[in-house]
Amino acid sequence: MSAENPVTERIKQDLSSSDVVLYMKGSPVFPQCGFSAAVVQILTMLEIKFKGIDVLTDPSLRDGIKQFSDWPTIPQLYVKGEFVGGCDIVREMYEAGELADLLRAKGILQAA
Amino acid sequence: MAMDAAEIERLIREALPDARVTIDDLRGDGDHYAARVVSASFVGKSRVQQHQMIYQALGGRMGGALHALALQTSAPEDA
Numbered sequence: 001m002s003a004e005n006p007v008t009e010r011i012k013q014d015l016s017s018s019d020v021v022l023y024m025k026g027s028p029v030f031p032q033c034g035f036s037a038a039v040v041q042i043l044t045m046l047e048i049k050f051k052g053i054d055v056l057t058d059p060s061l062r063d064g065i066k067q068f069s070d071w072p073t074i075p076q077l078y079v080k081g082e083f084v085g086g087c088d089i090v091r092e093m094y095e096a097g098e099l100a101d102l103l104r105a106k107g108i109l110q111a112a
Numbered sequence: 113m114a115m116d117a118a119e120i121e122r123l124i125r126e127a128l129p130d131a132r133v134t135i136d137d138l139r140g141d142g143d144h145y146a147a148r149v150v151s152a153s154f155v156g157k158s159r160v161q162q163h164q165m166i167y168q169a170l171g172g173r174m175g176g177a178l179h180a181l182a183l184q185t186s187a188p189e190d191a
Binding site: 088 | 164167175182
């Protein structure tokens with residue numbers, strides 16, 4: 001993938017400007033898909049501030065983010081620029097307490 | 113647009129011959145599945161990498177022909 005790809009540039013910019021970024025369908029307030037809503041709910045329960053980016057508003061972003069992470073589905077959660085996973089992984093990590101551990105390790109969640 | 117469970121299982125087994133695959137058709141509509149896959153090839157891989165291996169096995173159908181496949185992957189306990 002070339003560095004000049006404007007979508008890739010935009011994704012990198014979004015990821016560097018916020019610690020926690022969720023590419024999703026719809027907005028955090030009005031998710032348009034159950035999987036996106038589930039991740040929003042988990043982040044909200046952990047009281048994590050995040051930036052939600054609605055891929056439905058931009059087809060090139062919707063495809064671009066899938067290529068960026070080599071991941072075929074939305075939602076996609078990123079922490080400090082690193083791809084954490086989609087809905088299943090985020091849910092599994094949340095239930096195992098691993099998501100909170102990761103967020104603590106990254107300095108986003110205060111140590112308990 | 114829908115895919116059948118046996119086809120999903122076949123594609124996964126083709127890529128990961130040792131895999132133990134359990135598939136549930138969540139709504140009986142051939143479009144929303146949950147798969148549990150246990151394979152020794154997951155040893156030492158992150159969850160993201162494990163799921164990517166399954167997506168690769170499905171050859172681009174995920175997100176297309178296959179709308180929803182909830183995945184749970186793990187290495188065998190004794191590996």
